[in-house]
Amino acid sequence: MADGITVVALGGAGAMGSAAVRLAATLPGIGKVVVADRDIDAAKRLSVELAQASAEVEARSIDVTDGRTLRELLDGADVVVNTVGPFFRFGVGILQAAIGTGTHYLDICDDWEPAVDMLELDCAARGAGICAVVGMGASPGMSNLLAAMAVSRLDVVDDLYTAWPVDVEGEDESVDTLSAAAVHWMQQISGQVPVVRAGRIVNEEPLRSIALELPGGRRGNAYVVGHPEPVMFHRTINPAGHSANLMVITPETVAFLDVLRADIDKGRIDLDSAAEELGKPSLGRMIRAAPRMLTRAGHGSLPLFFASAT
Structure with missing residues (x-):
């Protein structure tokens, strides 16, 4: 197992997710980055591209609507970076999964409807001992x-x-x-x-x-x-x-x-x-x-x- 923090990048092979993965793989203290995406071929290509990065980069196939598999993936991570959109379809459920597994959370949510619902999960996140940052992209962010x-x-x-x-x-x-x-x-x-x-x-x-x-x-x-x-x-x-x-x-x-x-x-x-x-x-x-x-x-x-x- 890699030393340091493990980051799961949901949608990590996409346009926004891959930018996050490339950055995370070079940050000090990051031991492993999991490129989790429904497009496993794209995830594998990115992991190969980053084979020489300071962090270990691993490709995983994921369907974020499969709650059990999602929780199993997050359960072994310290931080999840969520770039799976549109967020009005997927945002709230992924944050709830992160709260359930005690995994720190960051996303680029740009839909107001789930943003309202996710902000209402503040007490639940605090109770789980996690930091959840909603909407940290370009706009909002x-x-x-x-x-x-x-x-x-x-x-x-x-x-x-x-x-x-x-x-x-x-x-x-x-x-x-x-x-x-x-x-x-x-x-x-x-x-x-x-x-x-x-x-x-x-x-x-x-x-x-x-x-x-x-x-x-x-x-x-x-x-x-x-x-x-x-x-x-x-x-x-x-x-x-x-x-x-x-x-x-x-x-x-x-x-x-x-x-x-x-x-x-x-x-x-x-x-x-x-x-x-x-x-x-x-x-x-x-x-x-x-x-x-x-x-x-x-x-x-x-x-x-x-x-x-x-």
Whole structure:
């Protein structure tokens, strides 16, 4: 058995998981990293790639919906890093399994619904003697840290926004339309999403336009999308005004998302099919989106990724 801490990386062969694995395998004190993924071939390739890392890297096949097998895997680990999405399908159950086995937990949960449920497991995690960190990716995660830096300069916080880019100039990442990230995105542009208004959590339709003026003359419009940040800020920073998570996005794309949102809400298309339309838009929906483009304000000179506090 390898000396040091054993880390299980659930979804460890995926885009986010593999980045976590590559880092963990080089950290001092880490004795073993288990790349646990439903794609065992990809997990094996990553373990071979990291054969010379300071930590032992092992590939394991896992179906996170198999509770018994999941608990057996976590029972032998010190820490589990969960990058299996979409989190509205898998997040809560995996955290509950980690609490049951007494395994420290870290994830990149970016769905607000499970984030709320997982934060309610705080007492259970403390009772099990574990540290559970929910939502430590880019957004939420880096965005929360930016927000904390911004509000540290203020005596009173009124409005607090976080924002990330979709398809604007300088954003070169594309979304795999078959990925959990794409399905997550469709979930967060449909139905209602939580924001803070007048210091209270309320649920509103997403894709509302927010006009912003930032220091340095940066100004433009960004669009509300469901995410955990407003829920988290309400519990910690408690802004007295408005707080939401926003997309920096072109009018063309937000208009098409608005058509998808309407069809998801009316039951005309499911989340998985809507995600596929991101890569292959249907002619009918493109035609319906065209007039909406004319009424959507642009992002102007807003930064790509930021937190803004008033």
